[in-house]
Amino acid sequence: MKKSLGRTTTLFILTCLVFTVVLAGCGSNLQSKTKDGKELKEFSAFFAVPGKLAPEDNRILKAIEEKTGVSVTMDWLTGQTAKERIGVLIAGGEYPDFIDGSDGTQQLVAAGALVPLDDYIDKYPNIKNYLGSDWKKMKNSKDGHIYFIPQFGNIQGKQMNVTHNGEAFWIQKAVLEWGGYPTIKTLDQYFDLIERYKAAHPTIDGQPTIGFEIISYDWRYFALENPPLFLAGYPNEGAAIVDKKTLTALNYNTIPEAKAYFKKINEVYHKGLVDKETFTANYDQYISKLSTGRVLGMVDQGWQFLDAEASLVKQKLSERTYVPLSITLSEEVKGRYQHNPILNVNGGLAITKSCDDVEGALQYINDLLDPEIEILRTWGQEGIDYQVDKNGVFYRNEEQRANAKDPDWVLANTGSPLVYFPHHEGMTAKGKNTMDPKEQPDEYIATLNEIDKKVLKAYGYKKFTDFLEPAEENEPWFPIYTYNFAPNAPETIAKQKMDDVKRKWLPKVIMTPPSEFDKAWEEYQSTLKQNVDIKAYEDALTKEVRRRVDLWG
Amino acid sequence: MRSSEIILDDKQEKSWLKYNLRRMRSQQQLLWMSIPFVIFICIFAYGPLWGWLMAFQNYKPGVSFFEQEWVGLDQFKMLFTDPDFLRVIRNTLAMSLICLILGFVGSIGLALLLNELKNVLFKRIVQTVSYLPHFLSWIIVTGIVADVLSTETGIVNVLLTKLHLISEPINFFADPKYFWGIVGFSSLWKEIGWGTIIYLAAMTSINPSLYEAASIDGAGRFRRMFSVTLPGIKSTITILLIINIGNILNAGFEVQYLLGNGLVQDVSETIDIFVLKYGINLGNYSFATAAGIFKSVISLVLIFMANGFAKSIGEERLI
Numbered sequence: 001m002k003k004s005l006g007r008t009t010t011l012f013i014l015t016c017l018v019f020t021v022v023l024a025g026c027g028s029n030l031q032s033k034t035k036d037g038k039e040l041k042e043f044s045a046f047f048a049v050p051g052k053l054a055p056e057d058n059r060i061l062k063a064i065e066e067k068t069g070v071s072v073t074m075d076w077l078t079g080q081t082a083k084e085r086i087g088v089l090i091a092g093g094e095y096p097d098f099i100d101g102s103d104g105t106q107q108l109v110a111a112g113a114l115v116p117l118d119d120y121i122d123k124y125p126n127i128k129n130y131l132g133s134d135w136k137k138m139k140n141s142k143d144g145h146i147y148f149i150p151q152f153g154n155i156q157g158k159q160m161n162v163t164h165n166g167e168a169f170w171i172q173k174a175v176l177e178w179g180g181y182p183t184i185k186t187l188d189q190y191f192d193l194i195e196r197y198k199a200a201h202p203t204i205d206g207q208p209t210i211g212f213e214i215i216s217y218d219w220r221y222f223a224l225e226n227p228p229l230f231l232a233g234y235p236n237e238g239a240a241i242v243d244k245k246t247l248t249a250l251n252y253n254t255i256p257e258a259k260a261y262f263k264k265i266n267e268v269y270h271k272g273l274v275d276k277e278t279f280t281a282n283y284d285q286y287i288s289k290l291s292t293g294r295v296l297g298m299v300d301q302g303w304q305f306l307d308a309e310a311s312l313v314k315q316k317l318s319e320r321t322y323v324p325l326s327i328t329l330s331e332e333v334k335g336r337y338q339h340n341p342i343l344n345v346n347g348g349l350a351i352t353k354s355c356d357d358v359e360g361a362l363q364y365i366n367d368l369l370d371p372e373i374e375i376l377r378t379w380g381q382e383g384i385d386y387q388v389d390k391n392g393v394f395y396r397n398e399e400q401r402a403n404a405k406d407p408d409w410v411l412a413n414t415g416s417p418l419v420y421f422p423h424h425e426g427m428t429a430k431g432k433n434t435m436d437p438k439e440q441p442d443e444y445i446a447t448l449n450e451i452d453k454k455v456l457k458a459y460g461y462k463k464f465t466d467f468l469e470p471a472e473e474n475e476p477w478f479p480i481y482t483y484n485f486a487p488n489a490p491e492t493i494a495k496q497k498m499d500d501v502k503r504k505w506l507p508k509v510i511m512t513p514p515s516e517f518d519k520a521w522e523e524y525q526s527t528l529k530q531n532v533d534i535k536a537y538e539d540a541l542t543k544e545v546r547r548r549v550d551l552w553g
Numbered sequence: 554m555r556s557s558e559i560i561l562d563d564k565q566e567k568s569w570l571k572y573n574l575r576r577m578r579s580q581q582q583l584l585w586m587s588i589p590f591v592i593f594i595c596i597f598a599y600g601p602l603w604g605w606l607m608a609f610q611n612y613k614p615g616v617s618f619f620e621q622e623w624v625g626l627d628q629f630k631m632l633f634t635d636p637d638f639l640r641v642i643r644n645t646l647a648m649s650l651i652c653l654i655l656g657f658v659g660s661i662g663l664a665l666l667l668n669e670l671k672n673v674l675f676k677r678i679v680q681t682v683s684y685l686p687h688f689l690s691w692i693i694v695t696g697i698v699a700d701v702l703s704t705e706t707g708i709v710n711v712l713l714t715k716l717h718l719i720s721e722p723i724n725f726f727a728d729p730k731y732f733w734g735i736v737g738f739s740s741l742w743k744e745i746g747w748g749t750i751i752y753l754a755a756m757t758s759i760n761p762s763l764y765e766a767a768s769i770d771g772a773g774r775f776r777r778m779f780s781v782t783l784p785g786i787k788s789t790i791t792i793l794l795i796i797n798i799g800n801i802l803n804a805g806f807e808v809q810y811l812l813g814n815g816l817v818q819d820v821s822e823t824i825d826i827f828v829l830k831y832g833i834n835l836g837n838y839s840f841a842t843a844a845g846i847f848k849s850v851i852s853l854v855l856i857f858m859a860n861g862f863a864k865s866i867g868e869e870r871l872i
Contacts, residue, residue: 083833090614107614107836208705216815277704280726280814285699487836488611496830500637503815511727531636 041070041360045098047420048085051076054417060380064418067376068367070360072098074417083107095352097361100151100420105347106484109140109147114350115358116145124362126369130154130422134343137552141484148348149365149422153341157427159471160439162463165302167226167236168324168337172296173455176323181458185331187231187261191268194296198273204294204320211273213298214265215286216507223300224279225502228258231329235336235474238481239495240541247549249480249541251534253502259521260329266510266517279507293320318451326468338471339478341425346482349421368421371429377416378423378435385414386437394433395442404437477548480541491540494533501528608843628843637827645823649804651737653797659741660748661790665778667749668756680753683746691743691807698739698812702726726812729820736808751793752786759785791863799856802848824848 053076054061065071075096077085086104089095090111101108108114121128121135127149131138134154138146169190175197176182184190194211201209216224226238229252234241240249252258268274275295277285289295290308293315298305302324312320326335351361367373379386379394385403386394396404403409425435434440438447444463448456452464461467485492505524512520528534577584608628610621632638663683670676686694701707702725710722725731763781772780806825813821824844832841 083836087614110616111614221815276724279816280724282696282699282811284696285703485835487613488840492835493831496835500818500830504818507727507814507816 040065041357041364043070043072043098043355043357043361043364044075044096045072045100045420046075046089046096047100048077048082048102048104049100049420050078051417051420052411054411058411058417059384059413060376060416061418063376063381064368064373064416067373068364070364070367072364072418077102089113095354097352097355097357098349098421099352100148100349101347105148105350108350108352113352114147115353115355116147117149117351117362118146120358120362121146123359124366126366127362127422130369130424137343137345138348139551141547148350150344150348151420151422152425153343154422154424155341155426156424156429156435157431159341159426160434160436160441161465162439162444163302164324164338164465164468166337166339167223167230167299167301168468169227169299169327170297170302170322170324172293172320173323173451174319175296176455177319177458181455184325185328187264187327187329190297190325190327191264191273194273195268195271197296205292207292207294210275210289210295211297212268212278213275213286213289213295213300214278215281215283215298215300215304216279216503217282217286220283220304221503223298223304224506225253227299228252228255228261230335230337231261231327231333232257233328233333233336235339235472235478236481237479239483240480240538242475242477242480242541242545244475247542247545249538249545251498251538253498253528254525257329262506262509262521263517266512266514269510270514274510279511291315293317297322313449318449321451323455323464324467335469336472337468338465340471340474342474342479342482344482346484365422368418368423374423374435375428375433377418379433379437380414392430392432393442394437394440396437401443401447476552477545480545483541483544489540490533490536494537497532498528498534498537501531605842605846607839608846610839612839612842614838624839628839629847631840632843632847635831637822640819641822641824641827644809644820645802645804648733648736648809648823649801651733652740652804653801655737655741656744656748656797657790657794659745661752661783661786663745664749664752664756664786665782667753668782669774669778680746680749684750685746686743687747689743691805692811694739694743695808695811698735699726702735726814727816729817732812732817732820735812736805739808739812740805752789755786755789756782795856795859795863798859799852801855802851 051074053074080088082102082104086101086107090107090113095113099108099114118139121131128135131149134150135146138148138150140147169187171184171190171193175193178197178200179193182189182193184193191212198209198211203209214224215221222238226236229237229241232241232252232255234252241252241255242249265274275281275289281289287305287308290298290305291311293312305322309321312318324337326337328335349365351358355361368377382388385400386396387400388394403413423435427434437443441462456462456464456466459467485495501524505527509517509520509524609623609625611624611627612621667676667679670679702709704710704722704724707722709725710719713719714722723731725735759782763785764777767777767781802824804823804825806823806829809821809823810826810829813826828841828844832838832844
């Protein structure tokens, strides 16, 4: 008995050993090579955002591998939040070579998982050029090191965006057409048009018309709480508005514009213009309502309802898609719904302590920023993905346009998953073409439908972003919402408490009978003062504003 | 006298030790076999308790254990002095009790009725249909609930208006007074069939001759249910009750989180949601751990209380 037990154990251990050897062997044998026989450097990358895994034989990826001699295995977030996944990584202490920690970036910095890049950057001309003068903004506020390179919002030449993805008051193209293409600047004009259209068209496709929607489900409730900030003529600061002269942050829930806005919403709510379910609907219900084409307007960020717009276009209801409007309380106040792209100082692509070849990794980033490879990353390969005319301007033929619209084709061929590596936006290095094919002026016009063309022509605009005032120069502290709220700090708790109060009271003041609005507003304000340490909140943000002005201004 | 007593004790002890050693030897295979499970429990059930120390620190991830800042009972103080905490406990207890009572009454009632059915095919269909929702995740169930209660197309509002019971559709999710009821009924719908399985199993073990005797004595269907079936599954009911009482602070998270909104948050937030908001979302893991400890301690106390109660009324008990 004992003997056989011993033999089993030995056998078991031997089997394990054999397996380990075989598996280890597999790993080293798989070393891939480029066409000319050079060994490929292999890196791993993890991006803490949901993403699609591109097949390994993705044509553009292969082409970039050939040019850089580097292959990267990429992994995306699935099923967990960024913070959870990063927490697990930190607990394990083993990291991929490249990482974008998203919401968990500060955790990574605090855990000492990232390699400080400041000493390396000078050696890589493309990276240095890419960071430009922004590098001082990237310095960590505590130790002065640079830990990551932001990938988004780095404009080369000029900004070329054609669609508005940020916040705005939106209105259906059909409503504008019915109203004879009026110019709408104020809240009163906006709701007046909606009211008249709804009276004239009580139903759309047999279902009751909905005048106005506000999504307030879960974290998406910013659409309910932040319009006062825009109505007062501030850009999307998020957490607070900043007084330019005194450089103090002010919580915008108490400003007169807030009261005026919610009073107006209270009024139109009782006129029946606002959807009765607007405060209780979840996100799916919201999108499905927008997708029916019977919602005339809403206040929201453009990226929130992309699915609904795509569905409307698919149903051939293009006249039911939306136009962004720059609404303020009076015509004197200039809306600042558009802003220049901002460098996200809270995160970006980092290299971890687990990376054996930091210089090789940085060389790869440097190569990716090479003008030729950058074009490969967005436009693809000449002749296959795009054409070049005799002036050097890129365009696509019909087949290439159709391909670019097909998500499966894009994933298999182009659709470079390298978008989470640093890249320029705006124009190409030579300044002749846009970085993003969709923004190429002729390409944009070629893909517009008849209704879009009609609306743009009626207003004399070239693209839909022309409905909003052009972006102004960003203030040095902008946007203050990127302030890093420290765990357990009084301002962090104050922020959460403020959210709680607003979530309950904003729907309440809107639904209260108009005659009692003032009383309800007073009660809301006093609850806010009582439950929330507003001073701690404003002080922390003021301090941050001044820090940023000193540092970057 | 005294010395003999001691000797006797000594002898007794020796024989007791001997007896146990002999027993252990004769059952050594069983003992060996149980060792992996004891190790398993030590690693996965007792090992993680080490993490409870976090509740007494101001924990920062990535910093080694010895460099953490110790704050004593501060996290607990914060928990108990938060004005929202009492409200959250009230909600948790209320929704738990509602679900517990509805669940018990519903499952036992359905089991009693199913037990009386003679048509096996019909019985099977009812059972399958009623326990299928158990396998749906809450995200789907809350989606269904939201659709059913919607003001425009929800079947409940359509029915009530067609029957002229109400003139205006009710917005169920906008009024705090409906919320607990909605949670209660959704969990009843989801779990009723699953709950009946165990009672039906218990009922099969009741001696059929008891039913015969009862019917000879002139007991009708309902008499038999109350006097034979119910007492027959009494011990099962008690055990399940004790287990469930230990879970009373786990009113759940998903259903309240997914169905709640700003208008009803005063009645919808449970301890778990509170911990998510003020602990995990704000990166304050120590605070979340403190709340977890609080929940575990209360649950243990409740289990022992229920167990003691069962013992005092002479019922079957868990420990």
